Structures are given as C-alpha cells and as structure tokens.
Amino acid sequence: xxxxxxxxxxxxxxxxxxxxxxxxxxxxxxxxxxxxxxxxxxxxxxxxxxxxxxxxxxxxxxxxxxxxxxxxxxxxxxxxxxxxxxxxxxxxxxxxxxxxxxxxxxxxxxxxxxxxxxxxxxxxxxxxxxxxxxxxxxxxxxxxxxxxxxxxxxxxxxxxxxxxxxxxxxxxxxxxxxxxxxxxxxxxxxxxxxxxxxxxxxxxxxxxxxxxxxxxxxxxxxxxxxxxxxxxxxxxxxxxxxxxxxxxxxxxxxxxxxxxxxxxxxxxxxxxxxxxxxxxxxxxxxxxxxxxxxxxxxxxxxxxxxxxxxxxxxxxxxxxxxxxxxxxxxxxxxxxxxxxxxxxxxxxxxxxxxxxxxxxxxxxxxxxxxxxxxxx
Amino acid sequence: xxxxxxxxxxxxxxxxxxxxxxxxxxxxxxxxxxxxxxxxxx
Numbered sequence: 176x177x178x179x180x181x182x183x184x185x186x187x188x189x190x191x192x193x194x195x196x197x198x199x200x201x202x203x204x205x206x207x208x209x210x211x212x213x214x215x216x217x218x219x220x221x222x223x224x225x226x227x228x229x230x231x232x233x234x235x236x237x238x239x240x241x242x243x244x245x246x247x248x249x250x251x252x253x254x255x256x257x258x259x260x261x262x263x264x265x266x267x268x269x270x271x272x273x274x275x276x277x278x279x280x281x282x283x284x285x286x287x288x289x290x291x292x293x294x295x296x297x298x299x300x301x302x303x304x305x306x307x308x309x310x311x312x313x314x315x316x317x318x319x320x321x322x323x324x325x326x327x328x329x330x331x332x333x334x335x336x337x338x339x340x341x342x343x344x345x346x347x348x349x350x351x352x353x354x355x356x357x358x359x360x361x362x363x364x365x366x367x368x369x370x371x372x373x374x375x376x377x378x379x380x381x382x383x384x385x386x387x388x389x390x391x392x393x394x395x396x397x398x399x400x401x402x403x404x405x406x407x408x409x410x411x412x413x414x415x416x417x418x419x420x421x422x423x424x425x426x427x428x429x430x431x432x433x434x435x436x437x438x439x440x441x442x443x444x445x446x447x448x449x450x451x452x453x454x455x456x457x458x459x460x461x462x463x464x465x466x467x468x469x470x471x472x473x474x475x476x477x478x479x480x481x482x483x484x485x486x487x488x489x490x491x492x493x494x495x496x497x498x499x500x501x502x503x504x505x506x507x508x509x510x511x512x513x514x515x516x517x518x519x520x521x522x523x524x525x526x527x528x529x530x531x532x533x534x535x536x537x538x539x540x541x542x543x544x545x546x547x548x549x550x551x
Numbered sequence: 552x553x554x555x556x557x558x559x560x561x562x563x564x565x566x567x568x569x570x571x572x573x574x575x576x577x578x579x580x581x582x583x584x585x586x587x588x589x590x591x592x593x
Contacts, residue, residue: 278583278587281579281580281583281584281587282580284576284579284580284583285573285576285577285580287576288572288573288575288576288577289573291568291569291572292569294568295564295565295568295569296565298561298564298565298568299558299561299562299564299565302554302557302558302560302561303553303554303555303557303558304553304554305554306554307557307560307561310557310561377591378587379587379590379591381586381590382583382586382587382590385586385590386583386586389579389582389583389586390579390582393575393578393579393582394575394579397571397574397575397578398571398575534576537576537579538572538576541572541575541576542568542572545568545571545572545575546568549564549567549568
C-alpha cells in the first residue's frame with residue numbers, strides 16, 4: 176500500500192495542471208512552429224516558445240515559486256528588471272548597422288520620425304482600455320523594435336511584458352503581410368511607379384565616427400530617458416566605424432548579440448505564465464499592436480505624400496519609401512523595394528528604402544525615450 | 552473598464568510626442584548635414 180502511495184505521488188503534479196497552462200503549451204508550440212517552419216524571427220520566437228512551455232509546467236522549478244528560486248526568475252532579476260539585456264543587445268545591433276547610405280541623404284531620416292506615428296496614436300487608443308503606464312508600454316509595440324519595447328515596458332513596470340513581447344516580435348516578422356495592404360490603400364498605382372534614381376553621395380569616415388557621438392548627445396539632451404537606449408546603440412555603431420576595434424565589433428555583432436538573444440528569449444518567456452497571459456487583455460494587446468504597425472506605415476506614407484505636394488514634377492518621391500520608416504529592419508526596406516519592382520520592374524527603391532529603414536531604427540529608439548520622458 | 556477621459560492626457564502626449572520626435576530627428580539631420588559639410592574632402 177505504501178509502495179502504491181509513493182508511486183502515485185510521482186504523478187500527483189498532474190492534479191496541479193490547469194487548462195490555462197495547456198493553452199500556454201499550445202502558444203509555445205505555435206511560436207516554435209512559426210520559428211522553425213515559417214522562419215519568423217527564429218532566434219527569439221524559438222527560445223520564447225520553449226520557455227513558454229517550461230514555465231507553464233505545474234510547480235515549474237524554472238521560475239521562482241515559494242522559497243525555490245528558479246533560474247529564469249534569477250535571469251529576469253539579473254538582466255531584465257534593470258534593462259541590462261536589451262541594452263547589451265543594442266550594442267550588437269548598433270555594430271551591425273551601416274549608417275553610410277543614410278548619412279549620404281540625411282533628410283531621409285524624417286521618414287523614420289513620421290513612421291513612429293503608430294506609437295503615439297496607439298498610446299491615445301490604448302489609454303481608453305489600460306492605465307497610462309500599460310498603455311504607453313503597449314504603444315511601444317509600434318517601435319517595431321523588440322529591445323526598445325522590452326526596455327520601455329520594463330521601465331514602466333508593465334504587467335503585460337510577455338504579451339507585449341510576443342506582439343512586438345510577431346508583428347515584426349509579419350511586416351511582409353501587414354504593410355503591403357496599407358501601402359496599397361494609401362497610394363495610387365501612379366505613385367507606386369514613381370522612380371527615384373539613386374545617386375551615390377560621399378561620406379567621410381570622420382562623419383561616420385562623429386555621427387554616433389552627435390546622435391547620443393542630441394537625443395540625450397532632449398530625451399534623457401532615451402540616452403541609455405540611444406547610447407548603447409550608438410556605442411555599438413562607434414565600435415564598427417572607428418576602424419581600430421574590428422575584433423570587438425565582430426564580437427558585438429555575433430557572439431554578444433547571439434548570447435543575449437538566447438537568454439533574452441527565455442527570460443521574456445518567464446513572463447508568459449498562464450496567470451499573466453491567458454486573459455482577454457492579451458487579445459486586446461495583440462489588436463493594439465496591429466493598430467500600431469498599421470498607423471506607423473500610414474504615417475510614413477502620408478508624410479511622403481505631404482512632401483510631394485511641395486516638390487516639383489520629376490523630383491517627386493515614391494511615397495512607399497515612407498513605409499520603410501518603421502524599425503523592422505531589413506524586412507520593411509525589402510518589402511517596399513519588392514512592391515516597387517512589382518509595379519515596374521525597373522523601379523529600384525532598395526537604397527532609399529533601406530536607408531529609411533535604418534533611420535527608423537534610430538527614430539524608434541528616440542520615440543521610446545520620448546514616451547519615457549513624457550511619462551516621467 | 553473604459554477610461555473615457557484618458558484622451559485628455561493621451562491626446563496632448565500624442566501631439567507633443569510627434570512634434571518632439573520630428574524636432575529631434577530634424578536637429579540630427581541638420582547636425583549630419585553640418586558634419587558632411589565640415590568633413591567633405593576638397
């Protein structure tokens with residue numbers, strides 16, 4: 176009898192399983208499927224998917240429960256509650272980005288600014304459903320930039336970090352599906368066929384070196400809350416451009432970025448416990464995330480159309496390049512180029528769209544910092 | 552629960568945010584143009 180009781184106790188944990196946990200297993204499996212089969216942001220969705228299963232096992236030892244300290248909770252305390260992981264990842268991202276083409280035509284950065292409209296519009300909309308801090312955190316899904324979304328949501332102590340992360344990374348991967356209908360809705364075929372011949376400019380190495388320093392100072396002076404985000408991004412870029420730290424630049428781009436990505440995905444999954452995730456609010460957050468991406472795209476396109484009102488014939492812009500101002504790099508730039516080629520097989524917009532896309536990276540970080548400054 | 556009066560806070564934030572980001576990026580654009588002028592090879 177004693178033997179049977181002992182044997183039965185091995186399976187007693189099944190009694191602690193809830194349907195919400197099983198739903199989370201399904202979500203975890205879906206993320207893993209999307210990562211492997213659809214190749215959607217696999218470096219993040221796969222750790223997040225596996226982590227979602229890991230932390231939703233009854234009495235999971237991966238997260239802190241009672242007196243038992245779980246490793247994922249420990250990672251969260253070490254690297255997320257103080258925003259360290261997203262900032263370190265930004266060094267790697269900064270080292271990966273070549274701002275050269277953008278520096279040749281700096282006016283393209285204005286599209287990056289215009290395409291942050293979705294963030295601020297979503298803040299306005301989310302304010303009706305959530306308290307201000309959560310609304311601001313949800314709005315930053317529109318930054319189309321995972322580390323910025325994590326940084327802002329964490330700084331504002333949002334209870335919806337897990338859902339915000341899933342929305343941010345999912346929509347980034349879904350840019351090729353989300354953006355084209357919005358662009359087509361807001362532009363005519365004639366506008367989409369506007370050609371923009373690319374003339375290569377000349378940017379000195381000194382400009383490339385001074386650029387990250389100047390951006391850090393300017394952004395830091397206006398939005399001090401953004402200085403950590405912008406500063407780490409620009410520090411990574413300075414490593415790349417200085418020309419004397421190639422080994423560090425390579426390490427930041429590869430080893431550092433990969434290592435942080437692994438722990439970041441798992442750590443975010445620590446926030447995807449059933450009690451925090453399986454609730455109607457999550458669906459609302461996913462919907463608001465979509466709104467943010469749609470209005471980001473609209474903001475960029477409409478800004479280009481506005482400029483076209485003042486530009487002479489022959490100098491008009493293809494308004495589609497405005498859509499690349501969202502930060503989802505390089506997907507958005509490629510989507511715009513592909514759409515240009517679909518309308519006219521000689522309409523090469525890639526250099527413009529990628530430059531605008533890079534500017535979106537800077538603008539989204541600054542927008543995140545502005546949100547924090549406005550919330551202070 | 553709907554926060555119907557939230558627009559009184561969020562609408563000004565939306566406007567200030569958009570103006571703010573265009574201004575910051577505008578200053579960066581001017582700074583880059585200046586850098587390009589100063590460092591241009593003769």
